[in-house]
Amino acid sequence: MSLTLNPYINLRGTAREALEFYHSVLGGEVQVSTFADFPEMAPPGEEHLVMHGQLTTAEGLVLMVSDVPSTMPYAAPAGFAVSVSGDEAERLQRVLWDALAESGTVTAPYTTPPWGGTFGMVTDRYGVDWMVMCNDGPGDAPTVES
Incomplete structure (x- = not known):
């Protein structure tokens, strides 16, 4: 059995910007799905938000990010690094x-x-x-x- 542990960062409205910044720092390939890609899950007015973003580098680093929509509780990143x-x-x-x-x-x-x-x-x-x-x-x- 093979396991992989990847950080998954939840943000409020800045996931795309953060993913672009991390891409500029680490390089790699970026994949982004927005809530608009899944209309049944899209909060009204927040379709543009990142439902899932992933950065994968040539070295095998994987960093994931998403926006927490306003319909869900959110606490700023804390308690991890x-x-x-x-x-x-x-x-x-x-x-x-x-x-x-x-x-x-x-x-x-x-x-x-x-x-x-x-x-x-x-x-x-x-x-x-x-x-x-x-x-x-x-x-x-x-x-x-x-």
Whole structure:
């Protein structure tokens, strides 16, 4: 059996904009379905909202977003973070960290933590928390033993 765990971000009216921003940062392919594509589910006046958006990168990263229509309860993203890690220092720094931090709020600077590598936390312009970790080298990510 194969399992995949993907972040799915719910936003209120900014899912398309967020998906376009994440696409500009991560690259990849974007797929978008709006509520208009499913008329029986479309809240009146909100047919243009994103029912399901998906960004899939060449590296296999998958990030999903949707707009929560006004007919459903909504709480801003909280209690989770999207974590991206790897060993491509320049890409993680310039392409990901700098882009997220430019219009976001840095909650932990992108610097060397006690466990090595480079790590930082930022809340992006959509209120989504991100953790970015660059390992010292392949296979140097911290591990937890049971």
